[in-house]
Amino acid sequence: MTTQDYSARHLQVLEGLEAVRKRPGMYVGSTDARGLMHCLWEIIDNAVDEALGGHGDRIEVILHADGSVEVRDRARGIPVDIEPRTGLSGVEVVFTKLHAGGKFGGGSYAASGGLHGVGASVVNALSARLDVEVDRAGKTYGMSFRRGEPGTFADRGTPDPTAPFTPFERSSELAVVGKARRGVTGTRVRYWADPQIFLAQAQFAHDELVARARQTAFLVPGLTMVIRDERRLPGTPGAEGPTEETFAYSGGIAEYAEYLAPDVAVTDVWRLQGTGSFSETVPMLDELGHMVSREVERECEVDVALRWGTGYDTVVRSFVNIITTPKGGTHVAGFEQALMKVFRKQLETNARKLKVGNDKVEKDDILAGLTAVVTVRLPEPQFEGQTKEVLGTSAVRTIVSRTVEKALTERLTSSHRGDKAQASLLLEKVVAEMKSRISARLHKETQRRKNALESSSLPAKLADCRSNDTDRSELFLVEGDSALGTAKLARSSDYQALLPLRGKILNVQKASVQDMLANAECAAIIQVIGAGSGRSFDLDLVRYGKVIIMTDADVDGAHIRTLLLTLFFRYMRPLVEAGRVYAAMPPLHRIEVAGGRGKGREREFLYTYTEAQMRRTVAGLEKKGRTVKQPMQRYKGLGEMDADQLAETTMDPRHRTLRRITLADAARADEVFDLLMGSSVAPRKDFIVESAHDLDRERIDA
Known part of the structure; x- marks a missing residue:
């Protein structure tokens, strides 16, 4: 870019996004495959947030052969009208302005996964090229960006991130590039990750993408997720040609818990649901554009699906507005707190029947064999960092704990015949795990x-x-x-x-x-x-x-x-x-080979481990003119061997095979x-x- 081409327009657009390019790790975690996948989740999550709001029931993700990735949805489409404060179209605001979007005012989304308003703009800043098309009001609008800057590419039919690029100078143009069928709305985003930012070996992980798509389809009943891989990469399901997988589930998180469970069930999948409200003080813009602190009332929806199995492995998946929180947070802490409280109370009540004695149950005893999906939905949750791995909203802990405690207690004390039998089996399992832990501790000590x-x-x-x-x-x-x-x-x-x-x-x-x-x-x-x-x-x-x-x-x-x-x-x-x-x-056989002619030729003993090996060995010996003594010994068990034979064949490290x-x-x-x-x-x-x-x-x- 020459000096005369570098105008105030470029400063205005790139001012915020330059910080993203200089410190990408602050926004997407890293510049390897993990950061590459995080960018994709940001675009997918925007489409999923629309589906959560009841807009659109299908999302397609296409991994193109040229290294780009495309996300299509059938939602409302990004607004195309002019945003009054910036004078830019809604599409350009979403893709070029940090902390801008429909998730700040509170009117567009009751609960969403993208909260910081940086998802689409960060992906745009870290892309060599990004194309967006929006279907609204019978028209298809299109816009292209290079490393966050809007403009036009001089490609010939086939999108190419290396094609000559002309940035918009004075004002942006959201062009009408086609017609959309009546009543059809939606957004298509296709981008090429910038090789200046991401490592050369970073690639979109097919298995991780499929797992995330399946997980999302479980969490949003009625949503269809389609993953298409056209890259033909060795080691992937699409190595031989384009492959497509579709995920759609109607059972929600109850079906997800059943899918995740690694063992035979002790209880059915139990659904624990409830809501709670809390107030928090947040900074908001007033009518004059000034930032003021106001107390707002929030509502938190809790939905938990859990079941216990015969194993001892624990599988817990937690989500906030369908965003996975692999490192937990206040919602998981509240869930575990409620489990401890409920089971300690139930074991105390049934101590005589269960022969608990003076032993105290611990968290690991309760979590053994548990498969659970813990989800909460609330407006503007507080996460620890843009990667959203840990929920930090403190009030959620109390709400989840109270909800789980009430619903789980009702299950364990239910007079319904089926629930009563399962509750009894579950309490016996927890007591058995407790005794196993105590027994193991005694073993460790002695x-x-x-x-x-x-x-x-x-x-x-x-x-x-x-x-x-x-x-x-x-x-x-x-x-x-x-x-x-x-x-x-x-x-x-x-x-x-x-x-x-x-x-x-x-x-x-x-x-x-x-x-x-x-x-x-x-x-x-x-x-x-x-x-x-x-x-x-x-x-x-x-x-x-x-x-x-x-x-x-x-x-x-x-x-x-x-x-x-x-x-x-x-x-x-x-x-x-x-x-x-x-x-x-x-060994299975002991082959005795008679001594040959002349002095010093002693008998030789050979051992074979399969019928085929025995036949090959005998044939080889006969071919050499050696005499095999018949009948050969066929061991029926270890007890038929003498000590020397057992040592030589099975126990001596110098000769044995393990x-x-x-x-x-x-x-x-x-x-x-x-x-x-x-x-x-x-x-x-x-x-x-x-x-x-x-x-x-x-x-x-x-």
């Missing part, structure tokens, strides 16, 4: 690395090791007492400990926490590992560097291994995530465990029937 003389508090059947070095020590979970005898002779007692298991342990995917703790085998495993269970599990207190499941190489052994992995997955998951759980691989159990995809693993081991029989039956044709019948011991 289960430290002990030598042989100090191990009196550990199970008598544990054959512990002598070493105090946790990283070096290993715990073998052995199937049956017969295998234990051989394993004792085969192990290195310096660093290898043995815990025998009598048959198949409890299937903890279907059992309650209380049943799991009451099971002798499960309790012994938790006690020996020494780090507690569930939410109170502490990886730093685990007594062994490796936990190795050593079962027979047959169907029963595989079942026992699955049951043990279910226990670890549900109640000691950090141990699996740390890669400290292993499965031993005992399989590390990993959680590459925890969510998928959770689904598989619930399918194979959960309480729902029908999906498991369908899985077995569908997978029957893949079964190798020769692998079944019959």
Whole structure:
């Protein structure tokens, strides 16, 4: 831009937006992919605010192949008339003036997500190009901007952010670029993020966008969200061609809570709703344009959907005017405060029936297995920063707490048969979690690395090791007492400990926490590992560097291994995530190869782990002229091996093979465990029937 082209007009338009370009982190958090996505949320949230007000029922987001992104809605459309104080069109005011928009006066939006009035203008300032089209009154209006400055691009049909740009000199022109059908209104915003601001590797995250669209569709019943990806990026669903996903839900946050829930339900989804009012002093412009402080009355709507499941993971999503608050705030604090108050009162009332004793319930006991969606709607909420991650309006805490306390108490004390049964199950679950926490704490206090003389508090059947070095020590979970005898002779007692298991342990995917703790085998495993269970599990207190499941190489052994992995997955998951759980691989066959001709040729023993490996090995030996003694030994269990064979094949670190159990995809693993081991029989039956044709019948011991 030359000196003669730099006029007062440019100073007027760019004065505020220059601050955004100099300090983008203050407005969008960062200049990486997170900041890029935040810009997109600002535009989408403007469209969602219209839908919240009952204007428009469809929003489309298109990721174009040229790197731009477009948001379309069918709402009222941005005002196109002249704003009297600035003399600019409503479109230009929204996209060039900080702290300007329909969310300040209080007449346009009762509750909205964009409150600071900087969303659209900040996105405009950080874009190499932004095009906006508005359908109103039978006409389509259009305007373009370059880095926040209005003007015209000299492109030829196809929008190009690098095309020659001519800024408006004296006055802006909101051009009429087409006709709109009668009764059709809406806004289309398409922009190219500025490469001068954002990092070169920053890209719009397809999965994050889809998750946000799904979440918004849940929060605004009746709204349809469409995500179209035309970029053909490797690793995305649209890698092979343009892809489109549509989300629309009528059940609201109750359906959202059911969708988020990771476990089997203990209660139905309960909806807790209410309103409250509060007053606050805010600065406002009077008729003369002066800023004065006035006390205004606000109304806060509270809507909470929650349900408890059999697991111990907690999933809580919180929103203010459909804007997600990942770090919580006063609304979440009020919600948790009410939970504590209600449950402590209910447990005190039913102490004798539930056998609570003198123990006190804590927040984690109540939150175990809880899935909740906490939403509040209020005008002009106070957030901590433009990124709106924490709600700061203090009065909301009291309103949410009072609403949840009243509605939840009614549920837990209801005389309705269904509610009464669920309330009873829920209180029993909370008490079981409390007892589990207390039991785990006692384990932590008593289960430290002990030598042989100090191990009196550990199970008598544990054959512990002598070493105090946790990283070096290993715990073998052995199937049956017969295998234990051989394993004792085969192990290195310096660093290898043995815990025998009598048959198949409890299937903890279907059992309650209380049943799991009451099971002798499960309790012994938790006690020996020494780090507690569930939410109170502490990886730093685990007594062994490796936990190795050593079962027979047959169907029963595989079942026992699955049951043990279910226990670890549900109640000691950090141990699996740390890669400290292993499965031993005992051999299936022992091949005796006769000695060859001449002196010094002794018999040789080879071990194989599958039928296919055994056949390949035998064929290879015969091809070399070696003689394989028949019949070959086929191990039916660990007890058939002698100590030397077990040590050489399964326990000696120099020769053994271990399989590390990993959680590459925890969510998928959770689904598989619930399918194979959960309480729902029908999906498991369908899985077995569908997978029957893949079964190798020769692998079944019959």
